[in-house]
Amino acid sequence: MIRVLVVDDEALVRMGFQHILDCADDIEVVAAVTGGQAVRTVQESRPDVVLLDIRMPDVDGLTVLAELLRLPEPPVVAMLTTFDMDEYVATALRSGAAGFLLKDTDPEQLPYLVRTLANGGVVLSSTVTRTVVDGYLDGGVQESALSSVARLTERERAVLVLLSEGLSNADIGVRMHLSVGTVKDHVSAVLGKLAVGSRVQAALVAERSGLLRPSRGQEGG
Known part of the structure; x- marks a missing residue:
């Protein structure tokens, strides 16, 4: 089983992702929490994959990402984002995120993307914009x-x-x-x-x- 943690400040988003992923036979959502609960929940539940909202009111997603990647055995972390978050996505990728998913990702694709992350693959949304690519490369490559x-x-x-x-x-x-x-x-x-x-x-x-x-x-x- 692939153990997944969903981190988002919106309850509707958390519930939606959890419902979709729990329908897959090989995926278990161990928790769906807000940003302030993320690090502690990862330490307690040891998920394989974390889907992390890039911007949350209680704690910045980039801060949570940095804390998760400093853990002795960090999970694979992919950022959840929307179309207008290019600058933050570029920063997240430079910081070690394994990719990013849009919150309106096709529900049928979501389990496959989680499997890709768990297997060490790269997940980049089909709407990767030139701003993301250029911003990331200009700052990190x-x-x-x-x-x-x-x-x-x-x-x-x-x-x-x-x-x-x-x-x-x-x-x-x-x-x-x-x-x-x-x-x-x-x-x-x-x-x-x-x-x-x-x-x-x-x-x-x-x-x-x-x-x-x-x-x-x-x-x-």
Whole structure:
């Protein structure tokens, strides 16, 4: 079972996400709380994935994110946001968030996105805006990373595209007929050549470089 914590200041949002996710056989929402309860609840319930509202009145979502990632065994954290939160999303990604979901995400997609996060994949909403990509890269990734895409091998570029679509190493292995160990080696090579520290950073470099198909409709895959 994938254990999930939903953190949002709006009760309706918490209840909606919990209802949708609890309908999946392999997902359990261990709690749905406000921001002020988030860190303590994570320490008590040990979720695998946290869906965290990026802005809340009782405590800032970015502050909660930083506290969660400082825990000895931090969960995977994805930010919940709306269309007008580009600046905050960029900051969250630089701070270590595994991606972000819009609050109006298609309910049928939500369980899949949670599975993607639990499996180590990247989740970027299909409405990733140029402001998010540019803002993130300008603040956290050297421009040289973009030119480094051209130095990737054909196979490394294929791995970069698939990890940008939210696939885990195991899923990439199935798609490319490679072992998980080989995929890990390719992912490490990609991150090294791009001089980035995470899969999210690599995905946004791919987005900025034009490597991804504009019509990919990415919601984690």
